[in-house]
Amino acid sequence: xxxxxxxxxxxxxxxxxxxxxxxxxxxxxxxxxxxxxxxxxxxxxxxxxxxxxxxxxxxxxxxxxxxxxxxxxxxxxxxxxxxxxxxxxxxxxxxxxxxxxxxxxxxxxxxxxxxxxxxxxxxxxxxxxxxxxxxxxxxxxxxxxxxxxxxxxxxxxxxxxxxxxxxxxxxxxxxxxxxxxxxxxxxxxxxxxxxxxxxxxxxxxxxxxxxxxxxxxxxxxxxxxxxxxxxxxxxxx
Numbered sequence: 001x002x003x004x005x006x007x008x009x010x011x012x013x014x015x016x017x018x019x020x021x022x023x024x025x026x027x028x029x030x031x032x033x034x035x036x037x038x039x040x041x042x043x044x045x046x047x048x049x050x051x052x053x054x055x056x057x058x059x060x061x062x063x064x065x066x067x068x069x070x071x072x073x074x075x076x077x078x079x080x081x082x083x084x085x086x087x088x089x090x091x092x093x094x095x096x097x098x099x100x101x102x103x104x105x106x107x108x109x110x111x112x113x114x115x116x117x118x119x120x121x122x123x124x125x126x127x128x129x130x131x132x133x134x135x136x137x138x139x140x141x142x143x144x145x146x147x148x149x150x151x152x153x154x155x156x157x158x159x160x161x162x163x164x165x166x167x168x169x170x171x172x173x174x175x176x177x178x179x180x181x182x183x184x185x186x187x188x189x190x191x192x193x194x195x196x197x198x199x200x201x202x203x204x205x206x207x208x209x210x211x212x213x214x215x216x217x218x219x220x221x222x223x224x225x226x227x228x229x230x231x232x233x234x235x236x237x
Contacts, residue, residue: 021224028066029059035166035193036224036231039066042163043190046070049153051100052168052195054127055084057093059166064092073157075100077110077145078128096148096156099130100169102179104149111137131171133202150185165189171201177211181218192220192232 024040033056046067050060053076060072071092076082077099085095099108112128129137154160165186167173173194180186192215196208212222212230220232 025224026066028062030056032056033058034062035059035229036226037063037164037193038191038223038233041190041233042067044069045159047157047159047162048072048164048166049150049157049162049189050074050164050166052076052166052170053081053085053095054078054168055081057085057088060093061090063164064090071157073153075148075153077130077143078112079143096153097145098148099145099172100153100167100176101130101147101149101172102176104147104152106147107144108147109142110145112141112143113137127170129170129172129201131197131201134171134197135200150180150188154188161188161190163189164191164193166193168195171197171203173197174203174207174211178214181214184218186215186218186220187234190234192234194230194232195228196230197228 021036022038024038025036026039027034027036029035046063046069048060048063048070050072053074057074060074064070064072072094074085074093074095075098076085077097082095082097089095099110101108108130110128110130111132111134154162167176169176173196177186177194186192196211197203198205198208215232216222219235221235222230223233224231
């Protein structure tokens with residue numbers, strides 16, 4: 001009885017938070033891979049830069065269906081993810097092999113996840129990381145990857161800004177967001193969607209709060225949270 005009651009309370013709490021979202025927010029994608037998005041802040045030439053694809057591309061696929069003429073540039077350093085996405089990507093989605101980082105055209109070590117039988121139950125087995133402290137990668141294989149930065153991705157897209165920047169980069173988001181906020185380059189995105197990895201890496205909840213504060217100082221409002229997923233919108237977008 002207690003387990004069912006706790007589950008009901010979590011469900012009601014989630015639905016209450018969703019009900020309070022401003023008009024225009026829609027959830028695109030599956031329950032596992034989907035994200036909330038302010039559809040009113042997507043411009044006439046919709047561009048999603050999706051960093052950290054894994055093996056669930058339901059969000060970029062739904063973005064392409066939802067907005068006419070939309071484009072998606074997806075980035076991931078994991079060869080397994082790239083192979084999956086190349087096989088399943090819809091028209092309008094381009095997939096680039098590389099690690100999204102503060103500076104482009106660098107070589108970095110990427111830690112692949114351990115074998116599936118060495119991971120906790122429910123782990124997807126595809127979530128590697130630039131951060132060696134990630135729970136999934138200890139003792140796993142390492143590969144060298146090239147980096148891609150925001151300026152490079154925008155230049156590749158032939159644009160000066162993107163409507164949505166999504167980050168699911170397994171702990172590397174902290175250093176990256178700090179650099180983008182400090183330089184002001186984060187303002188090249190109208191909306192920023194981040195999955196934070198406190199607890200799964202050496203980073204703590206205090207580090208996540210610091211990242212939220214850095215984005216606020218850069219002109220972004222935290223509009224909604226869904227578990228570890230944080231949805232920000234640029235104040236003047």
